[in-house]
Amino acid sequence: MRVALPRRTPTSFGATIDPRERARRRSAKVVAALGTIAMLTGCRTIDDSGPVAWAPIEDCDGTMPTGPQMISDPSFSAFVSGLRLPQNVQVSSGGARVSTARPDQVDLTLDLCLPGSADLDGLVPVATDLARALKRHELGTRTAALSVACVGPDMQGRMEVRDPDFQVHPWDGTPSPAAESRVWEVFVE
Template identity: 45%
Template sequence: MRRATALISIPAAVLIAACQTPDDTTPPDPPQTVLACQGKFVTGPQTIAGLDLSKFMQRTRLPPGVSVAAGRSALSPEHPGLVDLYLDLCLPDTASMNDLLPVATALANDLKADELGSRTASLAIACVCAHLPGRTEVRDEDFQQHPWNGTPSRDAEYLIWTRSDS
């Protein structure tokens, strides 16, 4: 009986110690994408997980001052056979949603004309700039249904995006 009590009390003591708050709590480091935008990590298509998306971004010309912090593609759970694409971009220090929209729209136009675009279900593009208080992102959850070719106008294309700037 003593042995059973001892075996139970050891894990309980470890669990209690693990739940205690340390005296010197340090704030968490910023995400690696933010550090990339601060020049602490490499940026560019090589930071993308997914060969097709990486190759697409190598062929795509980004505006001056804009670089890729990270990216990935995943099989779309809602659209079998298609992929969901995610890009995190570094924009200049004063960037806002108004600066992200034209960059994202130009990328959507390029993607629609690319073979990868024919296999894309959704596209999410975010600015992970350190000066912004939260994640600033635009999403097209139904990429196949939108022309992304400049029609009827660029301003109309801006309205396609679902925006989040939290």
């Protein structure tokens, strides 16, 4: 009578690995990879001990610091610092978190200070330009949702536009700029 023994896999040193040990090692690699992904997508705390990469720009209303350094995720901060925002637009804060809808992607949020603009007419064009730039950037390939809010001295509350399905929308001006502007979901507090 023959007894089937677990198949062992040879290693580079000539020893063999039991299938249960191979599965345990594979699980450990998956856990390590998921931890690395979480760190790279912004699921970590800010280290205030290091130097600030950018110098703050002037306060929006004299009560809050502004600039790309206010964004908690390093890759998102680097993306925003490379943008050519209109002269009066300032970054108030922002961040990235692992998307609950798509765990392999991130949800991005950005609060902008738009002095002199307290309505959608000022926010939507800036948010649309940002979405177009993000779509062409590497960070856009792993973005599930984008939220852009307007904060500042002229605001009575918080006004935000969201694209919860960023990967679905082309953000390239098609079918028309007007139709593209209607993609945004509007939230006002």
